[in-house]
Amino acid sequence: MTEPSLLRIGDLAAATGTKIVTIRYYEKIGLLPAPPRTGGNYRAYSTTHRERLSFIRRSRALGFTLDEIRELLELSADTERDCAAVDRLVTSHLVEVEDKIADLQRLASELRRMKESCRGGTIDDCRIIEALSSQPTLP
Amino acid sequence: MTEPSLLRIGDLAAATGTKIVTIRYYEKIGLLPAPPRTGGNYRAYSTTHRERLSFIRRSRALGFTLDEIRELLELSADTERDCAAVDRLVTSHLVEVEDKIADLQRLASELRRMKESCRGGTIDDCRIIEALSSQPTLP
DNA sequence: CTTGACCCTATAGTGGCTAGAGGGTGCAGC
DNA sequence: GCTGCACCCTCTAGCCACTATAGGGTCAAG
Ligand SMILES: [Zn+2]
Ligand SMILES: [Zn+2]
Ligand SMILES: [Zn+2]
Ligand SMILES: [Zn+2]
Numbered sequence: 001m002t003e004p005s006l007l008r009i010g011d012l013a014a015a016t017g018t019k020i021v022t023i024r025y026y027e028k029i030g031l032l033p034a035p036p037r038t039g040g041n042y043r044a045y046s047t048t049h050r051e052r053l054s055f056i057r058r059s060r061a062l063g064f065t066l067d068e069i070r071e072l073l074e075l076s077a078d079t080e081r082d083c084a085a086v087d088r089l090v091t092s093h094l095v096e097v098e099d100k101i102a103d104l105q106r107l108a109s110e111l112r113r114m115k116e117s118c119r120g121g122t123i124d125d126c127r128i129i130e131a132l133s134s135q136p137t138l139p
Numbered sequence: 140m141t142e143p144s145l146l147r148i149g150d151l152a153a154a155t156g157t158k159i160v161t162i163r164y165y166e167k168i169g170l171l172p173a174p175p176r177t178g179g180n181y182r183a184y185s186t187t188h189r190e191r192l193s194f195i196r197r198s199r200a201l202g203f204t205l206d207e208i209r210e211l212l213e214l215s216a217d218t219e220r221d222c223a224a225v226d227r228l229v230t231s232h233l234v235e236v237e238d239k240i241a242d243l244q245r246l247a248s249e250l251r252r253m254k255e256s257c258r259g260g261t262i263d264d265c266r267i268i269e270a271l272s273s274q275p276t277l278p
Numbered sequence: 279c280t281t282g283a284c285c286c287t288a289t290a291g292t293g294g295c296t297a298g299a300g301g302g303t304g305c306a307g308c
Numbered sequence: 309g310c311t312g313c314a315c316c317c318t319c320t321a322g323c324c325a326c327t328a329t330a331g332g333g334t335c336a337a338g
Contacts, residue, residue: 010315020316025295040303042316051272058271063246066294076268083265087257090267094250101243104236107202111233118226126222128229129215132197133190149284159285164326179334181285205325 007045016053023053031056031066031073064093146184155192162192170195170205170212203232 013020026032032053035045052073059069068089075086117127152159165171171192174184191212198208207228214225256266 008316019296021296022294024317029294038303040316042303055271060294062250063243072268072271075262076272079261079263081262083257083260083262083267086262086265086267087254090250090254090257094247094254097243097247097250101240101247104202104240104243108233108236108240111201111229111236115226115229115233118222118229121222122218123214123220123222123225124218126225128222128225129211132194132201132211133215147285158327160327161325163286168325177334179285181334199325 005047007050009043009045012045012050012053015050016057018053018057026053026056026066029066031070062093063097068093144186146189148182148184151184151189151192154189155196157192157196165192165195168205170209201232202236207232 007015009020009023012018013023023032027034032049035043035049038044055073055076056066056069059072060066064072071089072086075081075083075089114128114131117131119125119127123129146154148159148162151157152162162171166173171188174182174188177183194212194215195205195208198211199205203211210228211225214220214222214228253267253270256270258264258266262268
């Protein structure tokens with residue numbers, strides 16, 4: 001019979017490691033439902049809100065976009081459904097992340113190559129500047 | 140004595156693999172100098188512009204921000220100066236890239252772990268949803 | 279003299295927030 | 309009561325690096 005305690009936005013922010021403005025932003029874009037208000041027009045959140053926001057933040061920490069999170073939230077509410085759709089979403093996000101890693105590794109090795117080519121001296125002789133000035137664009 | 144040929148914005152775009160709107164954007168933010176205009180008010184670029192834009196695009200392909208590129212461009216014009224500043228810029232950018240790679244690798248391995256934990260079935264039993272709903276946020 | 283490829287400006291939108299102005303609320307201490 | 313303070317409210321604008329759209333003008337070929 002313990003009623004879930006009501007949280008003010010600052011409490012919810014502290015409980016989930018989210019900034020207050022970010023919480024209001026999530027409400028504005030319809031990711032977090034607008035909570036009831038107190039007499040003084042303060043937002044009054046319940047534990048349901050807290051759970052949903054935690055879900056969002058954990059998903060964000062894994063790099064999901066807000067749209068992907070919207071989908072995950074919808075799926076998670078559809079409890080009887082097969083979870084293959086969740087797997088697909090996670091898999092395709094993982095592929096994105098792996099692609100991004102591969103991109104960045106190409107950049108990093110090119111940057112290291114450039115760095116090693118520099119033997120000091122004036123800008124005029126700098127191999128880094130030379131590379132940026134005349135090498136072909138990366139494929 | 141061969142005068143450098145004048146390029147219209149579409150030619151410059153084709154020559155550097157840049158979109159026309161992006162070229163105008165670079166001009167607007169002062170990264171690429173505004174070229175003279177023809178009678179019909181078309182931008183008329185010279186090879187100097189083409190070289191500068193190529194430099195910008197190659198630097199972008201290496202992940203430098205436009206502000207970093209602004210600095211690189213300033214440095215590259217200061218031909219007698221010691222190139223240590225260039226090295227510092229490249230090194231700090233490389234560190235950024237490496238940090239980003241490390242971040243993404245953490246995400247990827249967490250995503251793979253979650254994916255493996257899913258044994259199929261309904262959403263209600265899905266370990267992925269469970270992990271997003273109740274695991275502690277990543278550190 | 280019309281077609282069509284090309285060019286121009288200006289404005290607004292993307293994602294995921296962040297910053298600031300200008301004000302209201304609620305509670306403790308005096 | 310009254311003041312100070314932490315907290316809350318809305319609204320607008322800004323960040324990065326573009327991208328998209330509307331509503332026009334230019335120019336050479338057929
Ligand atoms: Zn994704
Ligand atoms: Zn050097
Ligand atoms: Zn950088
Ligand atoms: Zn599952």
